[in-house]
Amino acid sequence: MKQFIQIFLVTLLLALMTSGEATAQCKGFAKSLCKKELGAYLHDGNYHAAILVEGEEAELYKTFYSDMEYRVAICGADGLPPIEFTVYDATGKVLYSNKDKELSGIWDFKLEASQQLKLMVKVTTFGTRNELPVSGCVAIMFGFKTK
Secondary structure (H helix, E strand, O other), rough: HHHHHHHHHHHHHHHHHHHHHHHHHHHHHHHHHHHHHOOOOEEEEOOEEEEEEEEOOOEEEEEEEOEEEEEEEEEOOOOOOOOEEEOOOOOOOOOEEEEOOOOEEEEEOOOOOOOEEEEEEOOOHHHHHHHHOOEEEEEEEEEEEOO
């Protein structure tokens, strides 16, 4: 029984170390590859990145201020299917969806009033059921322009 507990603890420790390493690599992906998608926009200093599996969704809430120009850039690691993203206001109204924009990873916008928005990202699927779903890093980057 004691040996079982030791094996369990070692396995758990290895699993925790591996997930932390994957998260660090994902943030590195955001810094090195996705940040340049902001172009002339100044990066807000935050790196929002996570490992997602094909078909999986994630959401993020962010406050944006009035009369500022913003860019949202979404990118996924090579080998992932395209990334869908939708932006909602506090009432649930869709402000933007890239489904109508050929799954573009960039949205530039300016709000008339400061508000918190919800961003939903979803890794689409390749549609093959006989294979294991792929996974990879998905990053959401925010930039702004100063007046």
